[in-house]
């Protein structure tokens with residue numbers, strides 16, 4: 001199958017007060033359509049830098065990135081981003097936050113009624129149909145994150161880029177949202193790139209886990225296939241020896257092969 005995203009020999013340098021800093025060096029990998037790929041690595045290794053390049057928020061110092069064979073030259077609605085801390089506009093309701101994105105992308109192709117239905121549908125997908133007219137200040141952190149996901153999905157992106165989307169949430173809310181993302185991915189076949197620090201989350205959600213080496217000059221350390229059948233159930237996986245082997249493999253990479261020197 002043709003890759004949807006191609007990252008080819010990408011390096012990224014930053015100018016800092018103490019001189020040039022090489023964050024990424026010669027990073028190459030492909031992502032298949034409909035795949036969920038997790039990026040995992042120690043803090044500061046360059047995961048967000050890489051995601052920002054795929055999002056088109058930044059351009060690489062060297063190398064190239066392609067989406068459906070076209071160079072990624074800037075942000076685009078086919079690559080929606082969900083950040084760790086929701087980025088909703090506090091003066092707009094949940095509905096209007098999603099409407100802003102929908103109006104931008106579909107103003108020409110959907111009429112007003114179709115857009116209204118589509119906005120409500122996406123909020124319902126993440127079980128936020130009951131809070132359409134609430135403002136971000138009136139809902140919990142997990143709910144805000146769900147609205148952020150609804151807003152991203154409402155743009156019908158081909159690729160959903162998620163930078164630690166559940167990092168700030170309690171364990172139970174996190175589990176609910178992980179399940180919601182797996183459900184939505186299964187129904188829409190969206191390609192997902194997910195940054196996470198959580199090994200269990202990486203194994204549960206991913207088709208492949210890309211482990212990064214420590215920076216500076218971070219690169220792809222190893223890519224592991226997660227061949228666990230779907231749909232996945234976290235309770236059943238707890239008894240699955242393959243799940244534990246994969247978990248061990250990633251932990252070994254992070255704490256034995258690439259230990260973080262404080």
Ligand SMILES: Nc1ncnc2c1ncn2[C@@H]1O[C@H](COP(=O)(O)OP(=O)(O)OP(=O)(O)O)[C@@H](O)[C@H]1O
Pocket residue numbers: 014015016021023041042043044045046047048049050215
């Ligand atoms: N705009 C910038 N200017 C200078 N250095 C930067 C810039 N952005 C990132 N860096 C550096 O590049 C490296 C990678 O940063 P990045 O935020 O991508 O790491 P990360 O793996 O996402 O970290 P974390 O897991 O803590 O979020 C770090 O050393 C960081 O200090």
